[in-house]
Amino acid sequence: MPSSPSPLWPAPLHHLALESPDPDRLADFLAATLRMRREPARGGGAVLVGPDRLIVLGPGPEPGARHVAYAMDDPARVEELRARFTSRGNPTDLADSPFFRSGSFRVSAPDGVTLVFGAPEGPPPATEAGGLCGRLQHAVFRTPEPEPLLSFLVDEAGFVLSDRVEDDARALTAGFVRSDPEHHSFAAFRASRPAFDHFALETDGWNDLRDWADHFAELRVPIWWGPGRHGPGNNLFLMIRDPDGNRIEISAEMEHLDHDVPHRVWPQEERTLNLWGTAWMRA
Numbered sequence: 142m143p144s145s146p147s148p149l150w151p152a153p154l155h156h157l158a159l160e161s162p163d164p165d166r167l168a169d170f171l172a173a174t175l176r177m178r179r180e181p182a183r184g185g186g187a188v189l190v191g192p193d194r195l196i197v198l199g200p201g202p203e204p205g206a207r208h209v210a211y212a213m214d215d216p217a218r219v220e221e222l223r224a225r226f227t228s229r230g231n232p233t234d235l236a237d238s239p240f241f242r243s244g245s246f247r248v249s250a251p252d253g254v255t256l257v258f259g260a261p262e263g264p265p266p267a268t269e270a271g272g273l274c275g276r277l278q279h280a281v282f283r284t285p286e287p288e289p290l291l292s293f294l295v296d297e298a299g300f301v302l303s304d305r306v307e308d309d310a311r312a313l314t315a316g317f318v319r320s321d322p323e324h325h326s327f328a329a330f331r332a333s334r335p336a337f338d339h340f341a342l343e344t345d346g347w348n349d350l351r352d353w354a355d356h357f358a359e360l361r362v363p364i365w366w367g368p369g370r371h372g373p374g375n376n377l378f379l380m381i382r383d384p385d386g387n388r389i390e391i392s393a394e395m396e397h398l399d400h401d402v403p404h405r406v407w408p409q410e411e412r413t414l415n416l417w418g419t420a421w422m423r424a
């Protein structure tokens with residue numbers, strides 16, 4: 142019997158709010174490498190606007206993500222989701238987002254992860270002809286205990302578990318959850334301390350990865366990992382690093398799964414994280 146979707150479904154990742162000890166430097170880097178327009182933000186910092194990609198930057202003592210925001214097309218679903226959190230004992234607060242209509246809200250997940258949900262004010266700018274396409278698609282965090290974070294996402298928020306990666310003792314080393322048919326819009330990796338891990342731009346195909354890599358080459362920004370193909374998600378990828386150490390992934394061909402497709406389990410090994418070769422094993 143198919144389960145009834147949470148009010149969350151579908152809710153693609155819409156924007157990120159990042160913190161940086163040097164937001165000016167990070168804004169300049171992201172504007173150039175991701176071809177985004179830099180605008181001043183309310184209350185300081187910067188807003189970066191690109192085709193299908195939006196990032197808010199503000200000052201913080203350490204690099205990290207202030208929140209990750211998911212878009213729901215109907216304000217009534219936003220209200221319904223907020224009521225679901227409240228009824229399950231999870232406090233929420235109204236969010237002040239430059240991109241969402243009134244009624245958007247924030248909720249705290251384990252390990253300092255903050256989720257925002259809202260209905261967008263309008264469609265994001267489209268990719269211009271000849272531009273580099275890359276839709277903001279997923280965000281990933283590191284945590285010493287991924288199980289409670291993933292449980293919160295699934296049980297409280299209504300994300301759907303797509304894949305688990307487990308070590309020899311069957312302990313969770315990575316988990317991938319989806320909020321629409323794309324394999325994951327959020328993931329968590331086990332590591333020694335909580336941290337923001339990476340975000341990804343999803344492109345239209347393999348040739349786009351080539352074009353992004355050529356663009357990075359012109360800027361003398363080296364590829365940090367890849368190209369490769371992940372096991373969970375089956376997506377092609379390459380990654381660069383920003384000046385704060387955040388990884389930025391350019392991805393293509395992310396697997397699609399319907400709401401009721403059951404999750405799979407992968408072994409914790411390099412091949413799982415990169416079917417083509419060596420992997421970034423978080424420590």
Ligand SMILES: [Fe+2]
Pocket residue numbers: 279281339340341390
């Ligand atoms: Fe990723």
